Amino acid sequence: MLKENAALLKALGDETRLKILQSLLDGERCACSIVPLCGKAQPTVSQHLKVLLQCGILTSRRDGTNIWYKLKSPEAAKIMEILRISKTKRKGAGC
Numbered sequence: 001m002l003k004e005n006a007a008l009l010k011a012l013g014d015e016t017r018l019k020i021l022q023s024l025l026d027g028e029r030c031a032c033s034i035v036p037l038c039g040k041a042q043p044t045v046s047q048h049l050k051v052l053l054q055c056g057i058l059t060s061r062r063d064g065t066n067i068w069y070k071l072k073s074p075e076a077a078k079i080m081e082i083l084r085i086s087k088t089k090r091k092g093a094g095c
Contacts (some may be wrong), residue, residue, distance in 0.1 A: 011055040012079060016040055016048050021071065021080055024058070025087040028070040037088060 011017060016038050023029055023037045035045045049069060052058040059072040071077055 007055050008057065008073070008075060008079075011051055011057055012076065014048065014051075016045070017052055018080075018085060020045070020048055020052060020069075021057070021076060022085050023088050024069060024071045025077065025080060025085075028068050031067045031069065034069065 012021070019038045020034055023034055031042075031046070031049065034049070035042050038045050038048075040048075049058065049060075053060060055073075057071070057073040057076045058069050060067050060069050062068075
């Protein structure tokens with residue numbers, strides 16, 4: 001259990017990953033709508049998404065050429081709440 005908790009906290013210890021989670025607090029988003037919110041290049045955001053997927057914080061699904069991400073971990077959502085990180089305002093549906 002400690003190992004999983006340490007992995008969760010390590011994954012949340014990055015500003016870009018926190019921005020990704022913040023964008024997903026109000027529901028599923030396509031990767032194309034997450035990238036502009038992070039202010040980073042698409043390959044960089046993809047690497048951060050991969051880390052969050054591997055830790056079990058996110059889940060994803062493919063719809064044609066688009067990949068949609070959703071927050072899976074209730075623990076991560078609770079940590080965001082404790083840190084007082086609120087939802088981002090949605091700007092369009094994305095893809």
